Amino acid sequence: MKLTYEPIIGLEIHGELLTNSKMFCSCSADYGSAPEPNTNICPTCTGLPGAMPVVNKKATELAALVGLALNCSINKHNTFARKNYYYPDLPKGYQISQYELPIAEKGWLEVNADGENQLKVRVRRVHIEEDTAKLSHEKNYALVDFNRAGVPLLEIVSEPDIRTVEAALDYATKVRAILRYLGVNSGDMEKGVLRFEANISVRPVGSDEFRTRTEIKNLNSFRALTRASAYEIERQIQIYESGGTVVQETLGWDDVRGVTTSQRSKEEAHDYRYFPEPDLPPLQLSDAWIESIRSQLPELPEAKTKRFIADFGLTPSEARFLTSERTLANYFESVVAKSKSPAKTIHSWIAGEFMRYLNDSGLSIDDVTLAPESFAKLIDMVTDKTIGASAGKTVLTELLTKGGDPVQIVKEKNLLQLTDVNAIQELVTKILNDNPKEVDEYNAGKETLFQWFMGQVARATKGKADPNVAKGLMVKGLEERKK
Numbered sequence: 076m077k078l079t080y081e082p083i084i085g086l087e088i089h090g091e092l093l094t095n096s097k098m099f100c101s102c103s104a105d106y107g108s109a110p111e112p113n114t115n116i117c118p119t120c121t122g123l124p125g126a127m128p129v130v131n132k133k134a135t136e137l138a139a140l141v142g143l144a145l146n147c148s149i150n151k152h153n154t155f156a157r158k159n160y161y162y163p164d165l166p167k168g169y170q171i172s173q174y175e176l177p178i179a180e181k182g183w184l185e186v187n188a189d190g191e192n193q194l195k196v197r198v199r200r201v202h203i204e205e206d207t208a209k210l211s212h213e214k215n216y217a218l219v220d221f222n223r224a225g226v227p228l229l230e231i232v233s234e235p236d237i238r239t240v241e242a243a244l245d246y247a248t249k250v251r252a253i254l255r256y257l258g259v260n261s262g263d264m265e266k267g268v269l270r271f272e273a274n275i276s277v278r279p280v281g282s283d284e285f286r287t288r289t290e291i292k293n294l295n296s297f298r299a300l301t302r303a304s305a306y307e308i309e310r311q312i313q314i315y316e317s318g319g320t321v322v323q324e325t326l327g328w329d330d331v332r333g334v335t336t337s338q339r340s341k342e343e344a345h346d347y348r349y350f351p352e353p354d355l356p357p358l359q360l361s362d363a364w365i366e367s368i369r370s371q372l373p374e375l376p377e378a379k380t381k382r383f384i385a386d387f388g389l390t391p392s393e394a395r396f397l398t399s400e401r402t403l404a405n406y407f408e409s410v411v412a413k414s415k416s417p418a419k420t421i422h423s424w425i426a427g428e429f430m431r432y433l434n435d436s437g438l439s440i441d442d443v444t445l446a447p448e449s450f451a452k453l454i455d456m457v458t459d460k461t462i463g464a465s466a467g468k469t470v471l472t473e474l475l476t477k478g479g480d481p482v483q484i485v486k487e488k489n490l491l492q493l494t495d496v497n498a499i500q501e502l503v504t505k506i507l508n509d510n511p512k513e514v515d516e517y518n519a520g521k522e523t524l525f526q527w528f529m530g531q532v533a534r535a536t537k538g539k540a541d542p543n544v545a546k547g548l549m550v551k552g553l554e555e556r557k558k
């Protein structure tokens with residue numbers, strides 16, 4: 076009998092925190108805007124002997140905010156530790172991290188298990204650490220830029236609760252959305268400010284053992300996360316199927332070849348020799364401080380999604396799309412507030428024509444200058460049939476590219492919809508009288524000609540006749556001419 080296997084996945088997510096200064100010194104953390112390499116540096120973040128670290132207060136606030144958003148408990152007493160290893164991007168020879176007592180632990184996040192069921196993924200811990208410097212490799216030498224060294228970094232570690240690649244993707248997507256909602260991380264994965272590591276093992280379905288896992292490092296996109304995980308699951312299944320055993324190792328992901336590659340085996344694994352950081356006192360957080368951070372929590376994607384479904388009558392997937400970004404959700408709500416049209420209709424405009432424009436022009440919602448009032452006015456003109464749907468799209472494009480007032484644009488472009496039944500009737504009668512041959516063919520069974528008749532209406536009115544009215548009159552007129 077052939078066994079079927081179940082994957083076990085645990086994710087570690089590293090995200091930089093959007094603070095002005097670095098984690099343990101006052102250097103600017105904005106290494107992306109540094110004019111030159113090695114300009115945002117000081118003795119502390121370059122690891123000079125005797126330089127002392129000082130904890131960044133803002134970073135601890137942001138870390139606690141993330142912990143609370145992930146339903147963790149905050150450790151009122153938490154400590155820093157040295158994680159010792161040598162690498163050229165780590166000037167001190169150790170990274171200051173949190174080990175025994177992280178700032179937050181024991182949380183959870185609800186994710187989509189398989190399209191139907193929800194799954195509570197436990198969050199083991201959220202801890203504060205510091206980013207490394209950046210290396211770039213030239214022909215036969217390497218360059219190091221310390222501008223990134225010491226930038227506040229958060230690590231979010233899940234329990235091995237995830238059972239499908241889809242759920243891993245959903246978990247990662249939701250964590251990113253939460254970080255963006257909180258404004259603690261831009262989620263810009265091309266810039267490396269958010270990175271995933273996937274821990275993977277497989278076991279026969281029905282078994283409850285935890286087998287040896289491998290860890291895939293530095294996955295810098297959702298695509299890399301899903302492809303690498305799927306590949307690694309399959310690779311491990313093949314090993315068991317052919318009678319082998321999986322060895323514990325650290326893997327890299329080769330995006331070009333689409334394979335995981337061994338970086339380090341268990342024998343070569345680092346012994347980090349963690350010990351308490353002697354230069355930093357423990358963080359002592361008061362209940363009042365924790366509550367003041369809790370009070371800063373915005374409405375998070377999950378809660379917003381539920382509210383959008385309940386208040387606006389949207390489907391779960393419509394609501395989830397709108398709440399994927401806080402700015403998009405706010406924009407939607409602003410348009411709804413200014414408009415007389417149903418929220419469903421506003422969702423359709425935003426998810427359809429509006430997003431198409433953003434995607435085609437490579438813009439994000441933050442780049443949009445169109446005021447919600449104007450967008451609402453335009454949608455209402457379509458709803459009350461002042462203009463047709465296709466004219467509405469024309470106006471929207473105009474508003475997005477050039478700005479202006481929707482009413483004015485409709486006037487200038489002469490887009491008012493023809494809703495006068497008598498006028499449309501007159502036109503339909505004329506078209507039918509002018510085309511007796513087509514009328515006979517249609518009535519003899521060539522039904523495809525109907526679109527041609529409607530095309531004549533559209534041509535004569537430049538697409539402005541109310542299509543439902545025109546359609547009804549056309550059907551009636553053709554019927555009357557049946558011999």
Ligand code: ADP
Pocket residue numbers: 083084085086087232233234235236274275276285286287288
């Ligand atoms: P440590 O980093 O201290 O070795 P663990 O090995 O327990 O910690 O966990 C590191 C990550 O690996 C966590 O995200 C955890 O969920 C995941 N993990 C642990 N065991 C397994 C397993 N058997 N299969 C898949 N993932 C696992």
Ligand code: MG
Pocket residue numbers: 087
């Ligand atoms: Mg790790």
Ligand code: ZN
Pocket residue numbers: 097100101102115116117118119120121225
């Ligand atoms: Zn510094």
